[in-house]
Amino acid sequence: MSIKKTESTSLQRSDLKQFTNARVALRTSGVSLCTEELLAFKLAHACAVDAVWTEWDRTKISYELTLLGIESILLESEAGSRMRYVKNPLSGCRVNEQSHQLIQLCKNKNAISIILADGLSPIAAQEQGSKLIDCLVEELRSLSMNIHPIFICSNGRVAIGDSIGETTKSKIAIVIIGERPGLTTPQSLGMYITLNPTAASTNANRNCISNIHEEGLSIEQASNECKQLIEKMLKYNISGYQLHSK
Amino acid sequence: MYRTQLSNHVYNFDSLRTLLAKASPLRSGDLLAGVCANSYEERIAAQIALSNVPLKNFLNEVVIDYEKDDITRLIIDSHDAIAFATISHLTVGGFRDWLLSTEVTNEIIHQTSMGITPEMAAAVSKIMSLQDLILVAQKIEVVTKFRTTVGLKGRFSTRLQPNHPNDDNKGIMASTLDGLLFGCGDAMIGINPVSESEEIVTSILSMLEELRLKFEIPMQSCVLAHYTLTKNIIHKAPVDLIFQSIAGTQKANESFGVRLDELQEANDAVLSLNRNPLSKQVFYFETGQGTALSANANAMIDQQTCETRAYAVARKFNPFLVNSVVGFIGPEYLYNGKQIIRAGLEDHFCGKLLGLPMGVDVCYTNHADCDQDDMDNLSTLLAAANCNFIIAVPGSDDIMLQYQSTSYNDAAYVRKVFNRKPAPEFELWLKKMGIFNSEGALSYMNEDAKKLLNHLS
Numbered sequence: 001m002s003i004k005k006t007e008s009t010s011l012q013r014s015d016l017k018q019f020t021n022a023r024v025a026l027r028t029s030g031v032s033l034c035t036e037e038l039l040a041f042k043l044a045h046a047c048a049v050d051a052v053w054t055e056w057d058r059t060k061i062s063y064e065l066t067l068l069g070i071e072s073i074l075l076e077s078e079a080g081s082r083m084r085y086v087k088n089p090l091s092g093c094r095v096n097e098q099s100h101q102l103i104q105l106c107k108n109k110n111a112i113s114i115i116l117a118d119g120l121s122p123i124a125a126q127e128q129g130s131k132l133i134d135c136l137v138e139e140l141r142s143l144s145m146n147i148h149p150i151f152i153c154s155n156g157r158v159a160i161g162d163s164i165g166e167t168t169k170s171k172i173a174i175v176i177i178g179e180r181p182g183l184t185t186p187q188s189l190g191m192y193i194t195l196n197p198t199a200a201s202t203n204a205n206r207n208c209i210s211n212i213h214e215e216g217l218s219i220e221q222a223s224n225e226c227k228q229l230i231e232k233m234l235k236y237n238i239s240g241y242q243l244h245s246k
Numbered sequence: 247m248y249r250t251q252l253s254n255h256v257y258n259f260d261s262l263r264t265l266l267a268k269a270s271p272l273r274s275g276d277l278l279a280g281v282c283a284n285s286y287e288e289r290i291a292a293q294i295a296l297s298n299v300p301l302k303n304f305l306n307e308v309v310i311d312y313e314k315d316d317i318t319r320l321i322i323d324s325h326d327a328i329a330f331a332t333i334s335h336l337t338v339g340g341f342r343d344w345l346l347s348t349e350v351t352n353e354i355i356h357q358t359s360m361g362i363t364p365e366m367a368a369a370v371s372k373i374m375s376l377q378d379l380i381l382v383a384q385k386i387e388v389v390t391k392f393r394t395t396v397g398l399k400g401r402f403s404t405r406l407q408p409n410h411p412n413d414d415n416k417g418i419m420a421s422t423l424d425g426l427l428f429g430c431g432d433a434m435i436g437i438n439p440v441s442e443s444e445e446i447v448t449s450i451l452s453m454l455e456e457l458r459l460k461f462e463i464p465m466q467s468c469v470l471a472h473y474t475l476t477k478n479i480i481h482k483a484p485v486d487l488i489f490q491s492i493a494g495t496q497k498a499n500e501s502f503g504v505r506l507d508e509l510q511e512a513n514d515a516v517l518s519l520n521r522n523p524l525s526k527q528v529f530y531f532e533t534g535q536g537t538a539l540s541a542n543a544n545a546m547i548d549q550q551t552c553e554t555r556a557y558a559v560a561r562k563f564n565p566f567l568v569n570s571v572v573g574f575i576g577p578e579y580l581y582n583g584k585q586i587i588r589a590g591l592e593d594h595f596c597g598k599l600l601g602l603p604m605g606v607d608v609c610y611t612n613h614a615d616c617d618q619d620d621m622d623n624l625s626t627l628l629a630a631a632n633c634n635f636i637i638a639v640p641g642s643d644d645i646m647l648q649y650q651s652t653s654y655n656d657a658a659y660v661r662k663v664f665n666r667k668p669a670p671e672f673e674l675w676l677k678k679m680g681i682f683n684s685e686g687a688l689s690y691m692n693e694d695a696k697k698l699l700n701h702l703s
Contacts, residue, residue, distance in 0.1 A: 011699040013427065019420035019702065020410055023641025023653075031658035031688060033641075041618070041641060045650070048612035086577055086613055087274055120613050181612050182648030 021184065044183040051178070051186030053082060056122035058152050064130035070137060071149035073106075075099035075164075079155035092157035094199075095164060103151065106168045111146040112230075113170040113197075117156030121178030124187045124213070132176060132189060132212065132219045139223040143230060145171065158192045158206070165197025172230055173197040179210060188213040191222060193229055195239035205240040207233075248299065250291040257291040262299070263309040266365065267548035268292035269372045271588055275536045275549040275579035282548070293373050297339030301330075304365050309555075310545050315496045316506055321363050321558045330361025338369045345370065345382045345599075352387050359601040364494075364554035367596040371550070376588065376627070379595040383631040386598040390566050392466040392486065392525045394669035396433050396634055397603050402666035403635040404657045405569065405605065406431035409438050409646035413446050415453050416702065421640050422457070423698055427681055428654035429661075429688060430638040432672035433567055433605065434487065434530065436468045438647060447471045448483040455484035461679070461698060464671035466522075466566075468530050472503065477512045480519055487566060488516045491532045494555030497543035506559065513563050529565035532607075533557070534572060535589050536579030549579060550589070554596045561601055567635065568602045570594070572624075573610040574649055583620030586610060590624050594633050605635035609651040618642065618650070625652055629660045636660075658688060 016024040023041070027034045033041070062072045076099050077092045079085035085092045095103065114136065116129045133150055140147065151164055158175050165173035172195060179188040189212040194201050207229050212222045233239045236246050248259040259265040267281035269292035276282035283289035305325065308318050332354070336344055344350055371379065389397040396403050408421030418437055425431050437450055447469045454467040468487040469476070476488045490509065493499055499506075509529075516528045538544040538552040547555075553570070560568050570593035573586040580586045590606045597604035608624045610616040625636055642653040660666060667673050667686060676682040680692030 010696055011703050013424070013699060015699070016420040016424050016702070020414070020417035020640075020645075022408070022410070022417070022421045022639075022645050023643050024421055024424040026641050026655070028655065031662055032655055033653075037641070041643070044643070045612070045617060049617075052613045087581065088278060089578055180648060182645070183612075183643045183650070184645055184648075 041183070048181040048183055048186050051121045051123040051181040054123055056118050056126045056154075058154065061116065061126065061129050061152055065133065065150060068130065068134045070133065072152050073102055073149045075102065075151050075153040077153060077155040077157075077160055082155065085155040089157055092155050093159040093163070095153065095160065099153075100167065103164055103167050106148045108146055108148065109169050109171065111148050111168070111170050112140060112172045112174065113148050113151060113161065113165050113168055115151040115153055115156065115161050115164055115173065115175045117153045117160060117175060117177040119156065119177035119190070120180040121186055121188065124178035124189050125176070127187055128189055128212070128219065129176065132222065135219050136174070136223040136226060139227045140230070143227065161192065161194060162197045162201040163199050165194065166199050170197060171195070172233070174226065185213050185215065188216060191226055193226060193233070193239065195233040195237070207239055207243055248295045250295040252287070252291060255287070257288055257295070259292060259295060262303065262307045262365070263547055265292055265296055265299070266309070266369060266372070266551050267546070269296045270548045270550055271372065273535075273549065273579070273585045273589065274577060274581040275539055278578055279539050279544055279546070279549070281546055296369055297337060297342070297373050299338050299369070301333060301336050301338065301341055301366055304363050304369070309365060309547050309551060310495060317494060317496055317555050317558055320506065320562060321555070324360070324562065325363060326360035328361070329358050332358050333361065338366070338373065341366070341370050342373055342378065346378060352385050355386055355599065356601065359599070362599060364558045364596070364600060365551060367599045368551040368554040371592045371596050374595070376591055379591040380627060380631040383595040383598050387632070388598055388601060388603045388634065390527050390603040392522050392527060392566050393464045394432050394466070394671045396567065396669055398670070399632070400666060401669055402629060402657070402660055402664065403433035403669050404430040404638040405433045405567070405635055406435045407438070407637050407639045407644065407651065408435065409639070409644055411440060411646045413440050413450065415449060418450060419453060419457070419702055422454070423702065424640055425638055425654050426463070426698060427695060428638075428658060429668055429676055429681060430654050430657050431465055432669040433635040434466050434468055436470055436489070436530065438470045440646060442471055442475055444475060444479050447475060448479050451483045451485065457701065460701065462675070464675055470532075473509065473512045474503070477515050480515055484521070485516055485519065486521055487528050487530045488512055489530045489532070491537070492556045492559045493533070493537040493541065493543070494552035495538050495543050495545055495547070497545070498538035498541040499559070501541040501543060506562070509559070509563060525566070527564055527566035529560075529563045531560045531565050531568045533560070533568065533570050533593070534575050535593065536575040539579065540575065550592055553593060554600070557597050557600045557602055565603065567605055568597055569605045569607055570597070571607040571609065573614060573616065574607065576611050577614040580614070582615035583617070583623070586614070586616060587620060587624045587627065591627060591631065594628060594631055603634050606633055607637045607651055609637070609649055611649045621650070621652060621656075625656055625660060626663070629664045629666065
């Protein structure tokens with residue numbers, strides 16, 4: 001990293017910003033943050049909170065996918081409401097009865113399930129969802145596996161891929177989900193990949209690609225990484241932390 | 247069987263475990279676990295029944311079987327009957343009155359501490375108001391020592407937390423220097439690593455050691471890796487303190503790969519380095535309500551009682567610092583500012599009552615119903631309660647762990663409003679460096695302080 005030197009050779013406190021994105025060298029009034037810094041922080045927090053509670057427009061995502069030639073199905077978790085989803089994580093881990101009947105029509109032993117879930121940032125899924133899926137589907141083409149219609153699931157947690165994967169008898173479940181928003185960006189997506197998903201799968205059986213957003217991992221990098229992980233899973237017939245040592 | 251007869255209803259509680267859970271002030275984690283009271287009336291009925299339970303009962307009726315849980319065994323086997331004699335005649339309600347009475351001083355509470363079990367502390371806290379939790383906690387002084395002395399009356403310390411999303415050494419150093427220039431870091435400089443790698447942990451520790459020696463800073467550092475990793479590197483890295491997250495049931499600890507006998511070995515190994523001959527305190531523990539439930543190992547015990555049981559583990563090892571990371575766990579355990587504030591004050595009180603050097607990470611995640619105003623409240627209340635330390639991250643925003651904690655500015659605010667000073671050794675250093683002026687106010691721009699900044703270039 002190149003260091004900007006000020007007048008003499010000595011660093012100023014504001015130069016600390018060159019080394020980290022942390023909120024260092026903030027300007028102060030007395031011992032407190034100056035007005036501008038205080039409001040900048042509050043704005044970042046407001047965006048993060050809004051990201052959690054904003055409703056997403058799934059029909060719009062579905063429409064975008066249709067234009068790209070990709071079929072999709074709209075699902076709901078058992079949570080029913082955003083409030084219940086936040087208070088009871090388990091309620092976001094299974095689809096409701098109606099959605100269950102829908103996905104039962106999609107059984108295929110050698111297929112990949114791609115699930116787009118709102119998670120804790122519906123905004124992230126809304127903004128990046130269809131672009132990422134388009135790129136990912138293209139990338140996965142070389143695997144010569146069937147891909148189910150994309151499952152777009154409201155109030156879903158990571159583990160919802162397990163029950164969907166089990167019902168559809170999928171070989172691979174990929175859950176693309178809005179990550180818990182931090183103050184840096186509310187737009188980050190995560191991708192969780194499980195081989196032979198069943199309702200008994202746990203975090204130990206998943207591999208994760210996180211921090212997918214404009215200033216983090218790109219959609220292209222994430223899609224490519226996902227394909228490579230799946231190739232490795234199929235080769236060793238294993239997924240999760242045990243894959244790291246392969 | 248415990249019961250409360252109200253004019254229109256009789257409430258029965260089948261066990262002490264149930265009674266404790268039903269008496270617990272409302273929080274989302276107990277609702278999620280299905281252990282909380284079904285109505286406000288039932289909750290207060292439980293508190294009334296609990297207030298009438300003799301403290302002696304807690305020695306005969308445990309919340310998890312002695313045979314099934316090593317923390318229960320630790321609690322029962324280490325109970326000091328002589329220390330308990332002072333309060334052995336009391337009920338839970340009588341214990342509250344005793345703690346609040348002006349004759350019961352810091353010394354008396356310390357003499358009694360090893361006679362108090364975690365469940366007794368949890369029980370009394372459940373029938374205490376926030377005011378009570380503050381009033382009793384502020385009398386209790388728990389002082390620990392490494393290179394600085396933490397917990398003295400009139401002092402208020404911080405753990406500097408200069409995390410970086412890629413464990414980048416210069417990034418960590420930039421946040422560290424910014425914090426030191428704000429008078430922070432007197433409890434510890436502690437980094438949460440992204441990667442559990444021996445090389446990275448060693449590299450961060452070595453960098454901080456170089457800083458400490460170059461500027462003769464009275465400080466201690468810690469990288470918060472699993473204790474098994476830290477134990478492995480003690481002969482190649484400058485390890486001051488050893489870290490572990492702990493919970494209140496054996497099963498929960500097992501899910502984090504934590505065993506009591508191994509904690510003892512790790513503690514002894516770091517002590518044997520003798521990096522500070524004046525100190526026998528090398529453990530830094532983190533806890534938090536909801537931890538056992540999140541590991542699906544709460545054994546139908548309410549989350550606050552579980553939390554106090556983790557303190558039994560902590561006090562076995564005579565730790566340097568204990569930190570309840572109160573709002574980190576998320577709204578499914580502590581839903582909003584009100585619940586987080588109460589939990590923070592409960593944890594601080596119970597920890598102090600059991601003899602621990604308690605600090606609190608005053609914090610929240612973005613899906614909790616909470617904001618910086620709630621954090622201002624909690625840090626102010628904790629300062630009134632004489633909390634040993636809080637966390638200091640740049641601008642309240644931890645860019646690695648993605649949550650909000652207290653800032654360098656918050657620490658300076660508390661010190662100003664409550665007229666608190668940093669740990670004495672650290673205060674002297676701050677004055678020597680010109681970061682504090684002779685009156686102890688921030689004035690960081692003299693020549694010596696600038697040398698600190700140039701450490702990065």
